[in-house]
Amino acid sequence: MVNEQIGPGVPYRTEGGKVSGDRRVRRTRRLIQEALVALILEKGYDAVTVTDIIERADVGRSTFYAHFTDKQDVLFSNIEQLTFLHPAPGGGGPGELFAFSRPMFEHVGEQERLVRALMGRRSGGLVHARGEQLLAAVVRNELVAAGAGESAALDLLVTCVVGAFMGLLRARIEGETTASPAELDAAFRAAVLPGVRAALKP
Amino acid sequence: MVNEQIGPGVPYRTEGGKVSGDRRVRRTRRLIQEALVALILEKGYDAVTVTDIIERADVGRSTFYAHFTDKQDVLFSNIEQLTFLHPAPGGGGPGELFAFSRPMFEHVGEQERLVRALMGRRSGGLVHARGEQLLAAVVRNELVAAGAGESAALDLLVTCVVGAFMGLLRARIEGETTASPAELDAAFRAAVLPGVRAALKP
DNA sequence: TCATAACCGAACACCTTGTCCGGTAACCGA
DNA sequence: TCGGTTACCGGACAAGGTGTTCGGTTATGA
Numbered sequence: 001m002v003n004e005q006i007g008p009g010v011p012y013r014t015e016g017g018k019v020s021g022d023r024r025v026r027r028t029r030r031l032i033q034e035a036l037v038a039l040i041l042e043k044g045y046d047a048v049t050v051t052d053i054i055e056r057a058d059v060g061r062s063t064f065y066a067h068f069t070d071k072q073d074v075l076f077s078n079i080e081q082l083t084f085l086h087p088a089p090g091g092g093g094p095g096e097l098f099a100f101s102r103p104m105f106e107h108v109g110e111q112e113r114l115v116r117a118l119m120g121r122r123s124g125g126l127v128h129a130r131g132e133q134l135l136a137a138v139v140r141n142e143l144v145a146a147g148a149g150e151s152a153a154l155d156l157l158v159t160c161v162v163g164a165f166m167g168l169l170r171a172r173i174e175g176e177t178t179a180s181p182a183e184l185d186a187a188f189r190a191a192v193l194p195g196v197r198a199a200l201k202p
Numbered sequence: 203m204v205n206e207q208i209g210p211g212v213p214y215r216t217e218g219g220k221v222s223g224d225r226r227v228r229r230t231r232r233l234i235q236e237a238l239v240a241l242i243l244e245k246g247y248d249a250v251t252v253t254d255i256i257e258r259a260d261v262g263r264s265t266f267y268a269h270f271t272d273k274q275d276v277l278f279s280n281i282e283q284l285t286f287l288h289p290a291p292g293g294g295g296p297g298e299l300f301a302f303s304r305p306m307f308e309h310v311g312e313q314e315r316l317v318r319a320l321m322g323r324r325s326g327g328l329v330h331a332r333g334e335q336l337l338a339a340v341v342r343n344e345l346v347a348a349g350a351g352e353s354a355a356l357d358l359l360v361t362c363v364v365g366a367f368m369g370l371l372r373a374r375i376e377g378e379t380t381a382s383p384a385e386l387d388a389a390f391r392a393a394v395l396p397g398v399r400a401a402l403k404p
Numbered sequence: 405t406c407a408t409a410a411c412c413g414a415a416c417a418c419c420t421t422g423t424c425c426g427g428t429a430a431c432c433g434a
Numbered sequence: 435t436c437g438g439t440t441a442c443c444g445g446a447c448a449a450g451g452t453g454t455t456c457g458g459t460t461a462t463g464a
Contacts, residue, residue: 012441024430024441049420060443065422125327152381156389159373160366164394167365168358177361179354187358192366194396214410226410226461251451262412267453405464412459419452428443434436 010073011066029067029077031057036074040117045075045124072126078118079127083107085134097146097196100138101165101188105181108172120173128166136162146200157199161192212275213268231269231279233259238276239319246324247277274328280320281329285309287336299348299398302340303367303390307383310374322375330368338364349402359401363394 012025020026035056039048050071054064068074079085084107108115118127140158148154168184171177179187214227222228237258241250252273256266270276281287286309310317320329342360350356370386373379381389 022431022441028442050422051420060445061422062424062444063442066441070421121327121331125323125330128327129323152379152385153389155379156370156373156381156386157393159369159379160390160393163365163367163369164362165365167361167368171358171361177354177357179358183354184358187355188362190401191359191362191397192393194400195393198396199392224410224462230411252453253451263452264413264454264456265411268410272452407464408462410459410461412457414456416455417453419450421448421450423447425446426444428441430441431439433438 010069013067025067028057028059028063031059032064032067032074033078036071037078037114037117040122041113044122045071045126075118075123075126076130078114079130081114082118082127083111084115085131097142097193098139098161098189100135102181102185104169105172105184108169109181116173120170128170132162132166135165143196143200148200153199157196161196164188164192212271215269227269230259230261230265233261234266234269234276235280238273239280239316242319242324243315247273247326247328277320277325277328278332280316281332283316284320284329284333285313286317287333299344299395300341300363300391302337304383304387306371307374307386310371311383318375322372330372334364334368337367345398345402355401359398363398366390366394 012020012029020029032053035053036048039052039056043052048071050061050064053071053074054061057064068077084104117123119131136158139161140154143154143158144150148157165188168188172179172184177184214222214231222231234255237255238250241254241258245254250273252263252266255273255276256263259266270279286306319325321333338360341363342356345356345360346352350359367390370390374381374386379386
């Protein structure tokens, strides 16, 4: 269920990040995506039905199924728009550990509405899981580059770091805190860096 | 949706942790709960229908709705059986920070099946959210008792600690790691204690 | 033993899903 | 501007899930 590949079978699917040439296709896809985002914020992902979406988007039922296989397909199609998940490579220099943190917290603020819909509790946690996965890879690479040995202990450490970060991210998204991006970044570093440094020492 | 109170309206609901006196009631409730757990492990929470549950439990449809309002109601009714969420008060002595950690990881191992069904990714994350909430209260109390001032920064720290712990817990539940309870406990402490101690110092 | 309360099971109205198809309208390229 | 292509419409459809009702049956605890 988590690892479902969304293969073909849907006529107008565009591969990769490419945008369809036909204006009608772009328009329809955009309307459907926006409708889902709006509805999630109103009712929560689980409560939204396909019928809701096509009514809000003012699109025919058959049209919907010509573009997407189901509700979840629409949800995932929005991920590529989450800019904070694709941060700049950081410059390559290992000058600072976890350089992704600050920019991410800032991007989240800019895309508040979209992020809240896709990654908040109301989204059903599907996109959240994907975000954790992507972040874990980033963190792991950074730690290895900083001299950590590839061990089982490293994976556990990565899990902790990612868990802490995603916790803060969710708190921000859910409005449980009013802290600024700078404060969130500082809290994240203060919490995990001491432990990480100690693990990198010996 | 998250904060839905499951008020009355269901005839045979037992209040609090009390057990019904009638053997038929106990039997029926148990059969339904066990059926849901088994089905979650097979298909994932979202894919399970009420029809599935009553067939597996071999219980009449009207009987089901006499005891539970819906699928989610059954899910939540299982929480009280998760012993690791109700750890011994720790003896009161502030001898050791986060004393809950080790026993929790051990209890999880003992209740593998139930925990995996209720708190794994296949459960839809509903119980997971509740667990985070309970744990946050515990962590916050410990930190305050250890001398932390009640500030916004404290809440952020609590969020990080809980996130790290729940990350490890989920990794264990999902089978992403084969680490023993002792190793998980050690990894948790190594990751967060340095940061926590630094925050408690000044 | 017996009154009570729980269970059965069948039927129900309603909603959601995913598919199909002929007709209509918009698009893009020539 | 024109014309072939392509997308959209919209209505209908079967299948399956939900939650409720009600009269009859059976187990329970006193």
